Amino acid sequence: MFDKILIANRGEIACRVIKTCRKLGIRTVAVYSDADDGALHMRMADEAVHIGPPAAAESYLVIEKIVAACKQTGAQAVHPGYGFLSENRKFAAALKEAGIAFIGPNVDAIYAMGDKIESKKLANKAGVSTVPGFLGAISGTEEAVKIATEIGFPVMIKASAGGGGKGMRIARSADEVAQGFSSATNEAKNSFGDDRVFIEKYIEQPRHIEIQVLGDKHGNVIFLHERECSIQRRHQKVIEEAPSPFLDAKTRKAMGEQAVALAKTVNYDSAGTVEFIVGPDRSFYFLEMNTRLQVEHPVTELITGIDLVEQMIRVAAGEALDIRQEDVKLDGWAVEARIYAEDPVRGFLPSTGRLVRWRTAPESDDIRNDTGVVEGSEISMFYDPMISKLCAYGKDRDEAVSRLSAALDETWIAGIGHNVNFLSAVLDHPRFRSGNISTNFIAEEWPNGFAGTVLPDGRRDAMLAVAALVHVRNEFRARHLGGKLGLPEWQPDADWIAFLGKAEFPLTLSDAEGGCDVKVGQKGKSGGKALKVRSAWKPGEPFFRGTVNGQPVVARVAPRPDGLRIVHGGAELDIAVRTPRAAELARLMPEKLPPDMSKYLLCPMPGLVVSIGVAEGEPVKTGQALAVVEAMKMENVLRAERDGTVKKVNAKKGDSLAVDQVILEFA
CATH class of the missing domain: 3.30.1490.20 (ATP-grasp fold, A domain)
Structure with missing residues (x-):
């Protein structure tokens, strides 16, 4: 076994590898660029080596610098994580030449399967079903x-x-x-x-299902069941689960055996993934093989109890697998949500900046949080914008999904844009809950983009009741802090009015042990819904944890100048609870309208201008490409939302732009 391993990666995967190395008693070496100086993976490792400027091409992707760092620290092996050099056969060969073990497959397997074109040719020859x-x-x-x-x-x-x-x-x-x-x-x-x-x-309505394989240097290869990765946007996975809600035992076995056969063809000797697209009739086609650890590997670990990183290390050290195919169990269900620094409302464009707040549900047997950041970390434009992989485990799919949804409700991110609300919306969507999904799910359910979530009436009323309790406790605390001691006891049947946008909801509150009873009505209608709210929440706490009619509820609570913002189930509700007199005065206030920006093309995210496709004075048509901006290695085409004429061009190729910086002005 190795004494010291260098992790040729960064962020959450580097931290993940370090955790397993600690469990095995192996010392670790981190590498870091200028942009990652002080990062979590650097601080967790036993040693850290600086390897260059922020750009990956000048640091994390430079083979010579990684090899030099191994020699400098005496690292006997390198775990490449995923991305960067993980599937680079030249890197694996350079390590072998330097006498350093590569914790991954052999060079020939990387060559055969790492190239998507060559792997498909090989799969065809091996009789594997291909597209x-x-x-x-x-x-x-x-x-x-x-x-x-x-x-x-x-x-x-x-x-x-x-x-x-x-x-x-x-x-x-x-x-x-x-x-x-x-x-x-x-x-x-x-x-x-x-x-x-x-x-x-392109297969219409496909499902993306992959098989985890594991091989050693002694000819043994097994599969560790499947993962469903159909919830994607821009062909990048967003939510993954294991097992798939679609496969039956027969198809699972057939896909697994085919994946093993393909792996054996190239003498595969590490953890790897054979990806398939699966049609509505459960016909499946080989897509590609990733000769590395996958981002979504935690869900496989949760349902099998097998530490994939540990197995990769043991295989690289020459050990034979001590797990046989019949030993691989399928126990329970696991779901993973990828939390990204991005803005779903702006087409999932990446967000950069400082992570001012970063909190989520505490880890337990049922909740796993793989992250590489802490509060105060910088989300850089140079790397993937992933903040965390939040996972939940349950005895079945409903339990796992519900636990993950609750964990997202306990997540607080501030300082940058993020996709937590969108993830909650996906998990709570009836179609997702039914398991009737495909890789087109996001495009079909949000064809015009994600603009936020509207809670069903029942959950909305529960949040109005929560807002009432929070408001009353804030009011009492404010009066006591103001020196007004000896206030009279809370009068039963106190009347308030909750404003949610332009909608008004009459509230009647009654004191109750551990909380209050709230009757939520609708303006102009008699009656109302009776809700029992119980919580130990105190003013200043960022999360409301309690029950509404006996059902557990978690919500983010933040003060606003005119009320509260409550975040729950992917929805952001701005609620103001007022007395009848205050409500009467609020109705007289003029509405503040946002400025008209329709005559400007604004840069939707920090990025580099790749090209400007129009000139001053040129007429443009709806949908016409106006500019291309690159951010985090992804090109984003900005199109005209309506017909018009370009009045002024304010940017040129090569310019670095900030969010909302004006690119074009229209007449």
Whole structure:
């Protein structure tokens, strides 16, 4: 076994590997760039080595610097995590030449399966079911259009060396192929240093299901069941679960056996993932093999009890697997949500800045939080914007999903944009709860983009009742702090009015032990819903934890100048609880309207201008591409929302722009 391991990665995966190394009594070495100086993974490791500037191409991707760091610290092995150099055969070969173990598959397996084009050719020869497509090198846009037309639309344009959704485009017409081919090759070159792409038939309503495999250097290969990764946007996974709610035992066995056969063909000797797309009839097609640990590996660990990182280390040290196929159990259900620094309301564009607040549900047997940041950490534009992988385990799918939903309600992030509300909306969506999902789920359920969540009436009324209790306790505390001691006891049947946007809800409050009883009505209607709110919440606490009619409730509570903001179930509710007289006066206040920005094209996120597609005085049509901005290695095409004429161009190629900086002005 190794005494010291260097982790050639950063963020949450570096922290994850360090935890297993600690369990095994192995010392660890972290590497860090200028942007990561002081980062959590650097502080958790036993040693840390600086490897260069923020840009990954000048630090984390420089093979010579990683090898030098191993020699400097005496590290005997390297765990590459995922991304960066994890599937780079030149890196594995360089380590082997230097006498350093690579905690991953052998160089030949990386070569055979790490290249998406070559892996499909190999899978075809091995008799594995594959998607129809063109696997050769494509010389340019004209040839790409010709190939796509021959295959038949829609098609998928995909980077040969790709991963993580980068360098991927769906095209449904020749025009979309031309544009998608250009963007995919650019992203592939910037992300992987390899601009080759291939084109294959796009399967409608597909499910993305992958098989976890594990092999050793003695010819043993097993599969650890499947993960469903169909909830995606921009071809990047958002929520994963294990097992899949769609597969039956027969299909699971067939996919697993096929994945093992493919792995054995290339003498695979580490943890790896064979990905499939699965049709509505459970027909499945080989997509690719990732010769590394996957981001979503925690859900497999939770349902099997197998530490994949530990197994990778033991295999790299030459040990034979002590797990047989019949030993692999499928116990319970696990769901993972990827928490990203991004703004779902702005089309999931990345957000950068300082993480002023970062809190979530405490870890337990049922909750796992893989993160690489702490409060005060900087979310940089140079790397993937992932904050955390929040996972929940349950005896069945309903329990696991409900626990994860509750954990998201206990999450507080401030200082940057984030996708927590969107994740909550997905988990609470009836279609997701039913398991009737595909990779088109997000596009179909939010075709015009995510604009927030509207709670069902029952949950809305529960939040109004919570707001009433919070408001009353805040009021009592404020009066006592003001020196007004000896206040009369709370009078039963006190009347208030809750304002939620423009809607008004009459409230009647009665004191009760441990909380209050609230009757929530509707303006102009008699009667109301009786709700019993119980909680030990005290003013100043950021989370309300209690029960409403006996059901557990967690909500984020934040003061606002004119009331409260309550965050629950993916919804942000601005609620003001007022006396009847205060409500009467509030109705007289004029409404403040936001400024008209319709004549400006604003940069939706911090990024680099790749191109400006129009000139001053040029007429534009709705949907026309106006500019391309790159952020976190992803190209974002900004389009015209309506017809118009360009009055002024305020940015040029190569400019670095801030959020809401003006790119174009229209007449």
